[in-house]
Each structure stands twice: as C-alpha cells, then as structure tokens.
C-alpha cells in the first residue's frame with residue numbers, strides 16, 4: 001500500500017440547494033477504502049439527501065464527489081453503480097413475487113451482465129449461478145431460496161435487500177437505515193450480517209439506532225443542518241461536546 005492510500009469516497013465542498021433552502025452545506029468527507037463509516041444526525045439534518053447525492057439520484061449544486069479518486073459529479077445512478085458503488089434504500093427494494101433466489105440472481109445478472117454477452121456465454125451463466133449461490137449462503141437465506149420474497153419476514157426481507165445490494169461485488173456499499181423497524185434480536189442479527197458482508201469493503205451507513213452505529217462504525221460523522229460538525233472514531237464522537245449539545249443529549253452517550 002502507498003504511504004497515502006486513496007480514499008474510496010471523497011466529498012469536497014459538496015452543497016445541495018432545494019430552491020432557496022441550503023440542505024447540504026459545503027460538506028467535506030474522506031472515507032478510506034475498507035472503512036465502516038456511519039452518518040448520524042437529527043431528523044431533517046440532510047442524511048438521506050447526502051446519500052442521494054453520493055449515489056447519483058441528485059446532482060450536487062456545487063462541489064465534487066469522487067469514487068476511487070474519479071469524479072462522478074452529474075453521473076446517473078446506474079453508471080455510479082457500474083463504478084463500484086451500490087446502495088440500499090430505507091424501504092425494501094425487492095421483487096415480492098419473485099423467489100429469494102431469483103431476486104439474487106437478477107441482481108447478479110445486472111451486475112455481471114455488462115461483462116458478458118449472455119446468450120452466447122456459458123461461462124457468464126456459470127459465474128452468475130456460482131455468485132448467486134455464494135450470496136444466498138452469505139445472507140443465510142439458502143433454506144428459503146424458493147419462497148416468494150413477499151412472504152419472508154420483514155427482517156429476512158431486509159437481509160435479502162442487503163444481498164441484492166452486495167450481489168454485484170461493489171466496493172462501496174451504502175445502507176440506509178438497515179435496521180429500522182427491527183426488534184432487538186433482529187437488529188443484532190442484521191448487524192452481524194452487515195459486518196460479515198462488508199468485510200474488506202467500504203461501508204457508509206445512515207442509521208438512527210446508536211447501538212448499531214457505535215457497534216459497527218470505525219468512524220462516525222455527525223451531520224447537523226447540512227454540515228458535518230464532527231467526524232472521528234466512536235470514542236471521540238461520544239466525548240465530543242458539540243455532538244452532545246447538538247444532537248445526542250447528555251444521557252444518550
């Protein structure tokens with residue numbers, strides 16, 4: 001590794017306005033490859049907007065977003081996905097009438113599809129099948145592979161969603177509130193799954209559950225009114241006076 005390894009994701013003076021409202025205000029963020037990074041902040045701070053900017057759903061008003069050192073400003077989401085960034089959504093984004101296996105296979109086909117001309121490539125189809133099986137095992141849904149996704153429990157649907165998100169082998173994974181609406185037991189299972197599937201990748205997670213954030217993240221950034229007021233390892237964020245005042249509250253930390 002070089003002395004200064006390149007960030008997997010860089011935001012440089014990123015701003016987003018909706019009309020006259022400045023929602024994201026000059027955000028700078030450097031996330032090294034392999035880091036698990038959480039973005040926290042009060043309701044309406046701009047976390048989802050930041051995700052939408054990173055994944056290409058909205059173009060920034062100004063500033064620059066780089067994946068692996070290459071600018072992706074104004075690039076549509078599917079091309080950002082091809083550059084190795086994949087995101088999940090707050091609401092599950094799976095095909096309910098398709099089986100668990102078909103959901104994973106579909107995501108894998110999309111991801112690997114650009115490397116092969118499928119109808120001519122046996123090797124391509126073998127790759128897709130092998131990769132789909134691997135993901136199914138990894139997310140622990142092999143026993144329910146033939147069930148329609150719509151019949152799974154909510155927690156299993158979220159696990160499937162994570163499987164779909166990582167199916168393409170993206171190096172940067174964005175997860176938007178992956179444990180929202182889960183019981184304590186389901187949350188623990190989800191955290192273990194996230195830890196496992198993001199091993200060796202870069203994770204950026206937006207999450208309200210502080211046990212998830214502090215248990216999972218190598219570093220945390222705190223967004224308040226569209227600005228990052230603190231960024232650092234969990235212990236540093238826990239001790240940060242500004243963070244306590246602005247967001248977490250004395251008892252929460």
Ligand SMILES: Nc1ncnc2c1ncn2[C@@H]1O[C@H](COP(=O)(O)OP(=O)(O)OP(=O)(O)O)[C@@H](O)[C@H]1O
Pocket residue numbers: 018023041042043044045046047048049050
């Ligand atoms: N497309 C849009 N047009 C106009 N305003 C928007 C749009 N999207 C978000 N906003 C505004 O931007 C602000 C930040 O919203 P955002 O959803 O990014 O916050 P958040 O931190 O994700 O909140 P939460 O924790 O409640 O999900 C809010 O005031 C919201 O009303």
